[in-house]
Amino acid sequence: MSTQPLSVAVIGAGMAGRSHAAAYRNATTVFGLGLPPVRLAAVADANLALAEDAARRYGFEHALPSWEAVAADPTIDAVSIVVGNALHRPIAEALVAAGKHVLCEKPLAGSLADARAMVELERSAETVTAVGYTYRRNPAVAAIRQDAQAGEIGDLTLFSGRYWCDYACDPRGPLSWRFKGPKGSGALGDIGSHVIDTAEFVAGGPIVAVSGAALSTQIDKRPLPLGAVVGHGAAPVSDEVGEVENEDTATFTARFASGLVGTFSVSRTAFGLPNGLAFDLVGVGGRAGFDQHRPAEYLFDDAQPGSRSRGARQVIVGSEHPYFHGGYPMEAAGNGLGNTEHFTYQARAFLDQVAGTPEPLPACASFADALRTMEVIAAVVRSAESAGAAVTVPSV
Numbered sequence: 001m002s003t004q005p006l007s008v009a010v011i012g013a014g015m016a017g018r019s020h021a022a023a024y025r026n027a028t029t030v031f032g033l034g035l036p037p038v039r040l041a042a043v044a045d046a047n048l049a050l051a052e053d054a055a056r057r058y059g060f061e062h063a064l065p066s067w068e069a070v071a072a073d074p075t076i077d078a079v080s081i082v083v084g085n086a087l088h089r090p091i092a093e094a095l096v097a098a099g100k101h102v103l104c105e106k107p108l109a110g111s112l113a114d115a116r117a118m119v120e121l122e123r124s125a126e127t128v129t130a131v132g133y134t135y136r137r138n139p140a141v142a143a144i145r146q147d148a149q150a151g152e153i154g155d156l157t158l159f160s161g162r163y164w165c166d167y168a169c170d171p172r173g174p175l176s177w178r179f180k181g182p183k184g185s186g187a188l189g190d191i192g193s194h195v196i197d198t199a200e201f202v203a204g205g206p207i208v209a210v211s212g213a214a215l216s217t218q219i220d221k222r223p224l225p226l227g228a229v230v231g232h233g234a235a236p237v238s239d240e241v242g243e244v245e246n247e248d249t250a251t252f253t254a255r256f257a258s259g260l261v262g263t264f265s266v267s268r269t270a271f272g273l274p275n276g277l278a279f280d281l282v283g284v285g286g287r288a289g290f291d292q293h294r295p296a297e298y299l300f301d302d303a304q305p306g307s308r309s310r311g312a313r314q315v316i317v318g319s320e321h322p323y324f325h326g327g328y329p330m331e332a333a334g335n336g337l338g339n340t341e342h343f344t345y346q347a348r349a350f351l352d353q354v355a356g357t358p359e360p361l362p363a364c365a366s367f368a369d370a371l372r373t374m375e376v377i378a379a380v381v382r383s384a385e386s387a388g389a390a391v392t393v394p395s396v
């Protein structure tokens with residue numbers, strides 16, 4: 001394992017970029033003390049004021065005005081790419097060419113062609129290439145995966161997953177990068193990628209075919225922003241409107257390699273649900289359910305027929321669950337957890353991979369894993385374009 005200090009940078013200081021910056025700051029404070037010293041080197045954003053704010057807030061040395069400045073800095077070792085999806089490929093290529101380790105946000109790229117090129121890049125890279133599927137780091141989600149693998153749910157019967165959000169309900173919401181791009185890059189790429197990855201993570205295998213897909217767009221024009229847009233936030237807008245190019249909502253069914261079948265729905269125009277990733281995994285001997293709106297708990301039932309205690313019970317994550325021990329300053333069940341911890345554990349896992357620590361957290365998803373999510377999404381789009389026909393997902 002290397003004991004040289006690791007210098008880290010974040011490209012993008014918007015909604016998720018700040019989460020990466022906060023996570024690098026916290027990564028050495030959780031789990032074992034095995035990481036080398038981490039130097040918080042730079043936050044870069046084309047909007048320099050945002051970079052400066054994040055750098056000051058999270059204790060990074062420099063605020064830089066472009067991703068090129070990060071690629072050109074020979075002192076920086078590891079970098080998060082946290083900008084709009086269409087920029088992921090050129091930035092990843094430049095960073096890997098400069099010998100840097102890369103943690104790229106999901107979805108892997110703005111197009112399938114770019115995602116495939118990034119997997120070629122990963123195959124020849126001598127550095128770590130990873131993708132940010134943060135829900136894998138939730139202790140409840142990781143516990144459900146373990147329970148399924150241990151057979152505690154029995155042979156799996158059904159996966160039912162949804163990611164319903166309301167960030168696009170307001171028709172005065174600005175036409176940000178999220179609303180531009182080919183079909184599949186809307187709700188499917190933005191939030192569908194998470195629920196597809198989570199499904200494969202807990203059910204233990206890839207989706208090999210989809211069918212019955214339908215896409216829809218509830219708000220097909222949006223006002224042009226007059227200035228910077230951060231995340232899903234409101235911003236001053238013009239009277240001029242532009243076309244929403246991709247889907248607000250999508251549904252489909254899926255078949256996994258194991259034979260398991262599942263149903264999915266995703267929407268960014270689902271009123272009243274700010275961040276509603278939720279799923280049920282049901283087998284012949286048990287069932288588990290998770291809802292990100294209650295991220296420190298899950299439902300579980302494996303009581304046998306005839307038992308008076310049959311019925312889903314609320315399980316509060318605690319020391320018996322993944323990530324709990326060493327993952328909190330106050331290690332006592334019932335104190336809650338959330339998105340900030342997911343990003344911290346992910347940053348720690350990435351730095352474990354980079355430094356080669358002796359007791360690493362489970363590795364991050366690879367570019368190849370994230371290409372598979374995009375292949376599933378492309379198959380969903382093809383199914384929707386052919387009246388819901390079954391479409392095989394190519395293996396990666």
Ligand SMILES: NC(=O)c1ccc[n+]([C@@H]2O[C@H](COP(=O)([O-])OP(=O)(O)OC[C@H]3O[C@@H](n4cnc5c(N)ncnc54)[C@H](O)[C@@H]3O)[C@@H](O)[C@H]2O)c1
Binds near residue numbers: 015017082084232
């Ligand atoms: N894992 C998660 O839970 C999660 C959550 C939200 C977003 N994301 C992902 O993170 C990425 C960013 O999303 P966001 O919501 O933070 O977006 P955002 O729009 O809030 O922020 C993107 C930032 O990139 C900056 N930027 C644009 N062009 C740039 C350039 N050429 N050089 C440097 N900076 C540039 C913008 O100024 C902006 O501040 C996306 O890939 C998104 O899918 C992941």
